[in-house]
Amino acid sequence: MNVRGPVLHPHTAAPQSRRSLILAAGAAGLAGAAAWVAGSVKASTDVPTEDDTLLLFQAMALELTARDLYRETLGAGIDDETAVVVEAMATNHGAYAQSIAGAAGLSASTRAEEVFEALQPEFATSDFELAAHGLEQSAVATHTALLGQYESGQAIALTASILVVEARHATVLADLAGVEDLDTLFGNDAEPLDLRTEIG
Amino acid sequence: MGDRTNVTSRRDALRLGGMAVGIGAIAAACGDGRGGDDAPGRVGNAVVITSPEDFPVDDAVRLRTASSLEISAAELYEAALDLDVLASAAVPLVERLIDNHRGIADEMGALTEAAGGTAWTCNNPWYSERILPPIVETITRSDDVQRDLFTLAISFENLAVSTHQGFASLLTESAQRVAVTEAASLEARHSATLAIAAGGSEAYVSPALAGEDVPQTADGVFPNYAINSQFGRLGQIEFVVGPRDINGIRSTFTLQTPAENSYIYNELAPTC
Numbered sequence: 441m442n443v444r445g446p447v448l449h450p451h452t453a454a455p456q457s458r459r460s461l462i463l464a465a466g467a468a469g470l471a472g473a474a475a476w477v478a479g480s481v482k483a484s485t486d487v488p489t490e491d492d493t494l495l496l497f498q499a500m501a502l503e504l505t506a507r508d509l510y511r512e513t514l515g516a517g518i519d520d521e522t523a524v525v526v527e528a529m530a531t532n533h534g535a536y537a538q539s540i541a542g543a544a545g546l547s548a549s550t551r552a553e554e555v556f557e558a559l560q561p562e563f564a565t566s567d568f569e570l571a572a573h574g575l576e577q578s579a580v581a582t583h584t585a586l587l588g589q590y591e592s593g594q595a596i597a598l599t600a601s602i603l604v605v606e607a608r609h610a611t612v613l614a615d616l617a618g619v620e621d622l623d624t625l626f627g628n629d630a631e632p633l634d635l636r637t638e639i640g
Numbered sequence: 641m642g643d644r645t646n647v648t649s650r651r652d653a654l655r656l657g658g659m660a661v662g663i664g665a666i667a668a669a670c671g672d673g674r675g676g677d678d679a680p681g682r683v684g685n686a687v688v689i690t691s692p693e694d695f696p697v698d699d700a701v702r703l704r705t706a707s708s709l710e711i712s713a714a715e716l717y718e719a720a721l722d723l724d725v726l727a728s729a730a731v732p733l734v735e736r737l738i739d740n741h742r743g744i745a746d747e748m749g750a751l752t753e754a755a756g757g758t759a760w761t762c763n764n765p766w767y768s769e770r771i772l773p774p775i776v777e778t779i780t781r782s783d784d785v786q787r788d789l790f791t792l793a794i795s796f797e798n799l800a801v802s803t804h805q806g807f808a809s810l811l812t813e814s815a816q817r818v819a820v821t822e823a824a825s826l827e828a829r830h831s832a833t834l835a836i837a838a839g840g841s842e843a844y845v846s847p848a849l850a851g852e853d854v855p856q857t858a859d860g861v862f863p864n865y866a867i868n869s870q871f872g873r874l875g876q877i878e879f880v881v882g883p884r885d886i887n888g889i890r891s892t893f894t895l896q897t898p899a900e901n902s903y904i905y906n907e908l909a910p911t912c
Contacts, residue, residue, distance in 0.1 A: 521841055528845045532870050539871075584821050588814040600808040600821055604801050604872035607825035611832035612844045612866050622736050626829050 488544050488592045495586050496544040496595060498635040502582060503537035503602075504551035506575055509563050513572075516564060522616060529572070529609050536602045543598055552635050569617035576610035577630035579603070585632035695905040699816060700757025702807050703748045704904035706820060708764035709803055710745035713796055714738045715763055716772060720793070725785045733837065737793075737830055741800075744823045751816055762912035766902035771895065778882035778891050784859065788881035790838040794864045795879045797831035799895045800824075805872045806897055824872070832866035839863055856880075860890050 488496060510530035514523060541548035562571035583603040590596050607628075614625055695701075717738045720726065726734060749759030779788040804824035808817045835843045846865035848854050856862055861880045874897065882891040 525844050528849050528867060531849070532867075535870055580825055584818060584825070587808065587821055588818040593809050596817060597809040600805045600824065601872040603821065604805055604824050604828040605867065605870065607828040608832040608867045611829045612836070615833075615836050615841075615844075615866075622733065625833055626736070626740060626826060628825070 485591060486593045488590075488595045492590050492592050492595045493544045493546070495589060496540050497546055497550075498552075499583060499586055499599065500537050500540040500544070500546060500548060501550050501552040501635055502555070502579060502633065503533045503540065504548065505556045505559075506579060507533040507537060508551055508556060509559055509575065510572070512560065513563050513568055518568070522569075525612055525616065526572075529576075532605060532609070539598055539602075543594055552633075555633065555635070567617075569613050573610055573613040573617060573619075574630065576606050576613060577628050578633050579606045580610065580628055581630045582632040582635075692900060693905075693907070695903075695907050697900075697903060698757075698906070699755040699811055699813065700752050701903050701905055702811060703752040703755060703816065704757060704760035704906070705764065705898045705902070706804065706807060706823070707745045707748040707752065707760045708762065708904045709767065709800055709898065710741045710748065710823075711761070712763040712768045712772070713800060714741040714745070715768060716776075716796060717741070717793070719776060720789050723780065723785065723789070726789065727786065730786075730837065733833070740826060740830065744826070747819060747823070751819055755813070755816070757906055760904050760910070762910050764898070764902060764904065765911050766898075775881065775893050778893075781883050782881060782890075783883055787838070787859070787861070790834055791861065791864060791879050791881050794831050794834045794838075795877050795895055797827050797834065798868070798873075798877050799897060800827040801831060801872060802874050802877070803897045806874050828872070831868075835864040835866045835868075839865075860884060860888065 507530050510526050510533065513526050514530065518526060537548045540546070559571060559575060562568075565571070580603050583599050583606070587596055587599045587603070590599065610628070611625060619625060714737075717734050721731065721734055745761075749761065752759045775792060779785055779792060782788045801824045804820040804827065807820045808824070811817050811820060843863060843865050845867045846854060846869070849867065849870055854862060876897075877895040878892060879895075880890045880892050884890055
């Protein structure tokens with residue numbers, strides 16, 4: 441047997457400020473989003489319903505916002521190691537927006553402008569990884585809240601397949617930021633974003 | 641020499657005879673009133689095949705199955721710790737993974753009770769007694785036990801992610817769907833954390849996402865990645881562990897999400 445040395449490569453711990461993302465994003469009405477989860481909705485159809493489409497529109501806008509934030513970061517110039525990650529995440533979020541739009545019969549063209557403008561400065565700083573980590577955590581929380589409200593199996597299945605990868609995004613970004621704390625790596629105290637008022 | 645054109649040779653006779661027999665066989669096969677056993681032919685003294693019970697699958701069964709998988713995962717990590725081959729830095733991580741899996745099992749148990757079922761507090765016999773033992777045994781003979789334990793752990797976490805992701809579409813109550821989705825996202829974090837712990841920053845993103853091949857390492861195994869696909873997958877999970885054989889090839893195993901043969905039906909009695 442060949443037992444390797446330490447497998448947890450060292451990092452300096454970095455504090456997380458995920459709540460600041462929510463505040464910066466101006467995500468009012470979080471209680472309403474939490475109420476989505478509290479309600480009991482039975483999935484009864486395969487094709488997204490009218491109510492589903494309204495919710496999927498918000499999910500799509502969030503994905504386009506994330507894609508554009510990562511694209512701006514790439515355009516601003518970052519080191520090669522981070523660029524590989526950011527490129528993959530930008531591509532993934534773009535694909536999620538396209539898939540959601542396809543499922544709901546929407547045009548993948550409307551991002552959540554207020555969220556984008558609120559986060560753009562944070563993505564341009566040296567703490568980009570923390571800002572991006574907060575965004576991914578919020579995306580997971582938002583999709584989870586929406587999933588509890590969807591009526592169609594298609595919306596549920598698609599959302600579940602997206603949010604499990606966004607959780608992986610968050611883990612990678614936490615590692616890039618130097619996070620070692622297991623509560624931060626495995627936890628998610630981000631609140632779901634309520635984009636209803638912003639998008640109308 | 642006489643005219644032989646109308647003489648039937650022995651070869652012709654055989655040909656005509658064979659044709660007659662063939663046509664007769666076809667006619668018999670297409671005819672009515674054929675009796676006998678429809679089961680496939682059997683050779684030797686193989687064990688008689690038994691059909692599984694046709695128990696119903698409802699929310700409680702899926703939630704009991706989810707609990708069982710979590711307990712199997714926790715027991716797998718406990719077995720890994722017992723091997724005493726993990727680097728000391730990895731031990732707190734593994735202990736946290738055990739706590740997380742037992743916590744999810746408890747949550748699924750509470751949801752089972754709420755759905756009118758009986759919470760399942762044992763492992764999943766299909767995985768813990770049939771699937772995992774030969775894999776663990778193979779790993780203990782490996783030239784790099786820790787590497788292979790990480791690969792198995794990542795694969796089993798991915799199995800748990802896929803299971804909960806799939807159940808999200810099958811469970812009928814929103815509280816159940818949200819719970820399994822949260823479990824899936826936590827286990828996706830487990831998988832990603834383990835991949836990074838094993839492979840460092842090179843394990844962040846699979847080259848497959850950029851349309852590139854994922855080559856084997858010099859050790860003859862496939863690297864694990866934190867972000868291993870663009871969307872969460874539901875298909876079987878394949879991985880390579882164990883010692884090289886005489887041809888230099890390591891063993892390939894697959895894990896499949898729970899199905900009829902591994903569900904914890906309401907009719908099953910506890911196994912622990």
